[in-house]
Amino acid sequence: MPDHALPEAAPRADARTSFDAIVIGAGIAGMYQLYRLRQLGLSVRAFETGTDVGGTWYWNRYPGARFDSESYTYGYAFDEGLLKDWDWSEHFAAQPETLRYLNHVADRFDLRRDIQFESRVASAAWEEAGRRWQVTLADGRRYDCRFLVTALGPLSAQTLPRIPGLADFRGQSFHTHDWPREPVNLAGKRVAVIGTGATGVQVIQTIAPIVGQLTVFQRTPNWCTPLHNRPISAEEQARIKAGYPDMFALLRTTPGCYIHQADPRSTFEVSEAEREAFWEKLYSEPGFGIWMANFRDILTDPKANALFSEFVAKKIRQRVRDPQVAEMLIPKNHGFGTRRVPQETQYYEAYNLPHVRLVDINATPIERVTEQGIRTSAEDFAFDIVIYATGFDAVTGSFDRVEFRGVGGQTLKAKWEAGTRTYLGLMSQGFPNMLTIVGPHNASTRCNIPRCIEQNVEWITDLMRHVQAAGVTRFEATPEAEADWSKHVEELAGGLLYTLVDSWMTGINRNVEGREVRRILQYQGGAPQYREACEAVARDGYRGMRLD
Template sequence: RYASQPEILRYAQHVADRFYLHGDIQLNTNVVSAAFIEKSNLWELQTDDGDCFSARFLVMATGCLSQPNWPAIKGLDVFEGGLYHTGQWPQQDINFEGRKVGVLGTGSSAIQVIPQLAGQVESLTVFQRTANYAIPAHNRPLDADSIAKIKSDYTGLRARAKNTPRGVALLKPQRLAAEVSRDELIEDLEWRWQVGGLAFLEGFSDLTLNPDYNAIAAEFVREKIRTIVKDEETAELLCPANYIGAKRLCVDINYFETYNRENVELVDIRSNPMSAIRAKGVTLQDGFYELDDLVIATGFDAITGALLNINITGKDGRGLKQQWSHGPKSYLGLAMAEFPNLFTVTGPGSPSVLTNMLPSIEQHVDWIADCLEYMSGQNFSRIEASAEAQESWWAKVQEAASVTLRSKTATWYTGENIENKPHVFMPYVGGFHVYSEICKRVVAKGYEGFVFS
């Protein structure tokens, strides 16, 4: 049902082989700077090994969750054991057998890695600050009939996916929780829990808008956690207090069941803070925890982190960091004023992380490719988002978020997991299908909001 990392990697390699892409890709290379040169109307890029490249157009496809966030905890550099970040996992297998392992974090990455580690290690200590909701994935091999059914309707599936808020076929709520009884709502939630996966909140379109109906869904999941986890104190620590769906909803494979194992311990570092990492373990307020290995699962500097890790300068030497010091304003998540001929793929202000990323990426890449073809046909060599269009779109992004429960929750959607990052809602919550139509209308009106020369 859900592909593993090796399968996804094999597919990516297959695509690169089939379309002869290797010759156009330079791997293991970090771009450290990108500067727009007014005189030549070109972008000049420099890599960490000193190579320089020039290009008329620059497309930043740096990913929304590709810049790992390492916690600001004293002593990371002195730990003598194995130190691993879930976002930078080694390609080679790691032997955790017989070792005392700690995991810092209980977000999406941790929820995936914790059950996998628990069966290998001597002991597993999970350091949790904030509990998160997770829905069972019910992962399983697909039978031949299921695979044949999917393959027989690829065109239809993709067309339906493009007409949904999340870019996923079948995920288009048709009802309001306000229109049904509490019993009917709970019955639907139970059915979706048994089915598993990210469709859990997709039965009703107002579950992430109305706090009262959201509370019913949240308590439903908390009761499931209390039923699964045998130790009452541990179960309560694992019960989230925030709105369900306001943060990215996780899916799991035996995550909560893992805490019933004798070799797994949950430590609440909100009430028992971690003060330092030592050579042989970690020090908390209540004492020292000896560890052989420490897995950091503290997520990413999302959406803007990878972009701002590059020194990008536009017109008049204006830096992107300066431009985004109060929030990452853009036009449609595709381009920024003052940065000519620069495009972003699923940038801030687009649906991006609130959707199935592949349809969002494809939609952006198609839009950019069509735009470049249009420019070639019109003999234009320069494109830039207007400041007015950018301000107008950014206001729409914030307005759309303001009516949802997501705007009332501290999450990486708002940059609150990163110190000194502006706290603004970055993705567009209006839905993939709505956003795609907006982009089409922009093109139909002669690329409204863009300035060509």
């Protein structure tokens, strides 16, 4: 649960309305971009919807929220003193600790003085004559800037299910992203959780021992594997800090910037006994090694994937006592790793508790939310609390919530509805002087995200330094470069099994109208190849861009 002792920042209210750069968002990406642009001597203002910094870790205060990448690989790497001074208490830190860390960073570098809180950006329009962006907040206040940087987050546009009667329920109800700031009393309550993705898994396993009755409404089960979290001892803390240089060097070489590297062998190169022993080892180890450090063909060869999926299915059957419930928890429509893999702690064991019930809403669909609870095609349920763990309109959804108008008044939403097109995942032709951290076609959306955020921010900062020195007042990707990059992203995804599966990673969201067609939103060449592509563009004088 959240640490309610954290101070809230007061909203800024000064007369200045014109800046060199505006950053939208004050999460991990926005904070770091603000820090770097200030170092260039630019006047910068960051706008943040919330009352304080933190982004994902500010909003997602639900029980059980925590990292699934190792804490010490997740924190900022740009400042040696920050690395030495901060101690992570667990290998996979919980939300309150992460939020304290981000507050510590904001304090250490005095970031809040350039952040305007409780300021939701409603629109941003390019003005060609003045070569500036006109930014309007939801309350009508207006600002302008030369350069606009979005730090919106790939999983920040939460979505509620398209079920009739959401407003009818008389008890407490909320999306996990909007978990109340005040404590929620779950003890002894009749609770419903809708959704069994990564967030749903964390909530379910955490609240199951507390509540009086828990009913889980599942549409699509996911392949979940053990997190194996534990505290960090003093001796480990010392080793981690001494090993930071080597660890960050390693992270620059791995495809997802995790400490895990794919095994160079294929599934069928080894004997059955060797294969089983290797998989048992991965299943017993912490973190994403089971996904990122498995045999190299697990995510490309259907036969290899099916074999490993069955290995995990056996684990689920061993851990869930009721065979019928176990089968309900085993995915039938996708293989392991083709959707995001939730990391869990006693998640499957939660279904062994006598007061926990799993409902398959494919077999008995939810018809509506009622005043008392939820009605399916088979029965009526009464609840005190309904929790919607129904995910996000991923990657592009946060952009859709701001009306970005570029050259000639075209909107970014309309452009991307016709097919997502970017250059380097960092800009989109027709939207000059606008840069998109963790945008579509960017390596950051399939990455240990702070590591890829730092690469995005540092590339953008170098570009800003270049345009300052060269007297450039307008830059934009060329149509040809954008077309080539977008084609390259599509080609990289060819042969990967995940492209055949409906998930947020392929742009599918049944809770959002118009999100029924699969799209390639992620750069799949790996972070090192992506970094090299970006650096090559810069070395070539920002090839593929028109700088005026």
